[in-house]
Amino acid sequence: MMIPPALEAKADEYIGHYPPDRKRSAVLPLLHLLQHEFRFISDEAVEWVAQKLGIAKIDVLGVVTFYPGFRQTAPGKYHVRVCRTLSCAMAGSHQLMESLCAEADIDRSHADHHHPIAVSADGTFSIEFAECLASCGSGPVCMVEDDFYEKVDPTVEGARSLLNSYRHR
Amino acid sequence: MSIHYKPGKEPHPREHRLIFKNIDRADWDNGIDCYLRDGGYAMLQKAIGMEKAAITGEVKASGLRGRGGAGFPTGVKWGFISPTNTKPVYLICNADESEPGTFKDRYILHQDPHQLIEGMAIAALAVGAKVAYIYIREEFPHAATICEKAIEEARQRGFLGKNILGKEGFDLEIFVHRGAGAYICGEETGLIESLEGKRPYPRIKPPYFPAALGLYMCPTIVNNVESLCHVVHILRMGGAEYAKLGKPNNTGTRILCVSGDVQKPGYYEIQVGHLTMGEVINDLCGGLKPGRTLKAIIPGGSSSKILKAGETYKIKRGAEVVEMGLEELPMDFDTMAAAGTMAGSGGVIIMDDSRDIAWVLNNLNTFYAHESCGQCTPCREGSLWMKKISDRIVAGQASPEDVTTLESVAYQIDGKTICAFGEACSWPTEAIISKFRDELTSHTRPELADTPKNPVTEKAMASL
Ligand SMILES: Cc1cc2nc3c(=O)[nH]c(=O)nc-3n(C[C@H](O)[C@H](O)[C@H](O)COP(=O)(O)O)c2cc1C
Ligand code: SF4
Ligand code: FES
Numbered sequence: 241m242m243i244p245p246a247l248e249a250k251a252d253e254y255i256g257h258y259p260p261d262r263k264r265s266a267v268l269p270l271l272h273l274l275q276h277e278f279r280f281i282s283d284e285a286v287e288w289v290a291q292k293l294g295i296a297k298i299d300v301l302g303v304v305t306f307y308p309g310f311r312q313t314a315p316g317k318y319h320v321r322v323c324r325t326l327s328c329a330m331a332g333s334h335q336l337m338e339s340l341c342a343e344a345d346i347d348r349s350h351a352d353h354h355h356p357i358a359v360s361a362d363g364t365f366s367i368e369f370a371e372c373l374a375s376c377g378s379g380p381v382c383m384v385e386d387d388f389y390e391k392v393d394p395t396v397e398g399a400r401s402l403l404n405s406y407r408h409r
Numbered sequence: 410m411s412i413h414y415k416p417g418k419e420p421h422p423r424e425h426r427l428i429f430k431n432i433d434r435a436d437w438d439n440g441i442d443c444y445l446r447d448g449g450y451a452m453l454q455k456a457i458g459m460e461k462a463a464i465t466g467e468v469k470a471s472g473l474r475g476r477g478g479a480g481f482p483t484g485v486k487w488g489f490i491s492p493t494n495t496k497p498v499y500l501i502c503n504a505d506e507s508e509p510g511t512f513k514d515r516y517i518l519h520q521d522p523h524q525l526i527e528g529m530a531i532a533a534l535a536v537g538a539k540v541a542y543i544y545i546r547e548e549f550p551h552a553a554t555i556c557e558k559a560i561e562e563a564r565q566r567g568f569l570g571k572n573i574l575g576k577e578g579f580d581l582e583i584f585v586h587r588g589a590g591a592y593i594c595g596e597e598t599g600l601i602e603s604l605e606g607k608r609p610y611p612r613i614k615p616p617y618f619p620a621a622l623g624l625y626m627c628p629t630i631v632n633n634v635e636s637l638c639h640v641v642h643i644l645r646m647g648g649a650e651y652a653k654l655g656k657p658n659n660t661g662t663r664i665l666c667v668s669g670d671v672q673k674p675g676y677y678e679i680q681v682g683h684l685t686m687g688e689v690i691n692d693l694c695g696g697l698k699p700g701r702t703l704k705a706i707i708p709g710g711s712s713s714k715i716l717k718a719g720e721t722y723k724i725k726r727g728a729e730v731v732e733m734g735l736e737e738l739p740m741d742f743d744t745m746a747a748a749g750t751m752a753g754s755g756g757v758i759i760m761d762d763s764r765d766i767a768w769v770l771n772n773l774n775t776f777y778a779h780e781s782c783g784q785c786t787p788c789r790e791g792s793l794w795m796k797k798i799s800d801r802i803v804a805g806q807a808s809p810e811d812v813t814t815l816e817s818v819a820y821q822i823d824g825k826t827i828c829a830f831g832e833a834c835s836w837p838t839e840a841i842i843s844k845f846r847d848e849l850t851s852h853t854r855p856e857l858a859d860t861p862k863n864p865v866t867e868k869a870m871a872s873l
């Protein structure tokens with residue numbers, strides 16, 4: 241794992257946001273930097289964060305495994321999160337999930353609590369349900385990478401036009 | 410000065426916009442110049458000329474109650490910082506916005522970050538904090554960048570940093586700290602653990618009240634985004650004048666987030682208690698969908714107890730007690746409490762007669778089963794157990810006793826856990842069962858009474 245100098249500089253900046261004897265506070269910001277760079281948190285990434293912050297690897301790993309926002313395996317090129325919670329479900333988020341899976345050729349039948357992410361056959365897209373994304377009045381909502389979409393058309397046509405805007409990048 | 414909003418985004422005439430004044434404004438952007446043109450940071454300037462205690466005094470006089478969920482008086486909370494304290498004091502803005510049904514902080518963070526920063530700077534001055542954090546949920550990546558940029562702009566103009574606006578010894582740095590997708594980080598002590606770089610296991614209160622033993626075991630004030638924004642308006646109007654908005658003990662404005670089965674779901678800032686539930690649905694939100702009737706309302710985020718159409722409630726009005734129907738209830742803290750639920754986070758979820766209550770219950774159970782931090786046994790086991798039972802009810806695989814078991818599991822969580830998530834996950838279940846028992850039971854089959862539950866599946870065997 242090669243850490244780009246810019247990433248390391250950013251990591252040092254984040255560590256500076258906390259008191260010098262409380263470097264451990266920077267574990268989330270550092271993990272975000274690494275996941276952004278490498279797409280998931282590898283064992284080496286855990287090791288790097290532990291060394292950087294002077295804490296045990298298990299303390300970093302415990303954080304990684306707790307938070308749904310961190311993944312330990314590679315997602316697709318574009319990772320999709322569909323809101324599963326009540327207001328969006330009432331607005332059709334389950335249909336949206338099915339349409340996206342059908343359109344992206346993703347088999348979600350093996351997804352469970354510990355393995356929430358399913359990747360498309362060609363690796364272009366991956367998908368998971370997320371809990372309430374705080375936009376309940378404009379459901380169904382989803383995120384593709386950092387982009388946020390409201391009132392998404394939950395039909396296959398809607399899913400296709402959403403995914404096409406990534407396919408043709 | 411008249412304010413223009415983007416076409417189609419104009420506030421409803423019955424709204425009273427303070428906090429959301431700049432949301433969807435036509436001539437608005439989230440940069441500091443725009444905020445300054447509108448008189449921004451004048452209240453920070455005013456606060457600098459005041460005694461610390463006088464700022465807290467105004468907030469106390471305003472009667473402001475926290476908008477994050479618990480409705481605790483903000484000024485009283487600030488007053489908990491011990492005057493003899495010698496440790497550093499921290500201020501934390503709770504921007505985790507993760508209670509299902511709630512979507513208001515998102516707009517402030519994206520469109521009006523300087524209002525929040527000004528509110529935080531005033532709060533920090535009042536409580537003596539020199540470092541503050543905005544704990545922002547991971548799913549708001551753009552908001553995090555926007556807030557970081559706004560903080561930098563504010564520092565360059567001297568509203569943050571050292572000797573702010575020339576006031577000797579008034580130093581403040583604000584940092585953005587991003588979460589990572591866990592609902593429990595909205596609970597203030599879970600948030601603090603998360604900010605310390607650990608798993609966000611909530612701390613037990615007492616003794617770990619943040620104002621006494623918070624971040625790094627130092628006195629810490631945790632406030633919601635919306636609460637901190639109100640502080641700016643309290644200083645502008647004066648606490649006593651602000652308290653004239655809303656109703657006694659339920660002062661000011663608040664943002665209602667309405668979702669579900671209405672024609673125009675969305676955010677509406679109203680004077681607390683000035684509109685009834687029926688007016689919220691019919692006036693603000695354009696009524697139910699054509700041909701539909703009201704079934705139930707979750708009035709204050711998914712953790713609040715459901716209210717059923719046709720119920721009546723005994724509500725105190727002055728000295729007398731009056732009986733009211735669901736649609737007659739004014740939307741305020743005390744009325745919601747008297748109706749057996751809570752105003753909570755302002756997230757109002759409307760359900761019409763097309764909704765299957767078992768499916769609703771199962772959706773909520775699934776949320777809480779996913780989000781329990783796992784620290785206490787009743788919550789960790791109970792939340793999953795509740796989900797499994799309602800999975801069966803929805804699938805038509807449950808027996809009538811399952812409904813009773815589900816209810817008893819809920820009551821074995823409530824009141825027996827470290828944090829209020831225990832109530833958050835059990836209250837919706839308790840209320841839905843007590844109010845919709847027959848509908849839930851109609852999904853069950855008596856002949857399944859002797860069928861083993863939780864049979865050991867091949868998948869479970871394989872993982873042993
Ligand atoms: C399970 C749980 C989740 C919570 N989530 C949030 C949240 O997302 N945002 C928030 O401001 N408060 C949340 N709270 C309330 C906070 O613990 C705390 O009371 C609040 O941030 C205090 O701010 P206020 O007094 O300004 O309302 C949550 C509480 C619990 C028990
Ligand atoms: S009640 Fe639930 S969420 Fe709260 S500390 Fe206990 S296990 Fe964690
Ligand atoms: S339920 Fe989907 S954003 Fe809240």
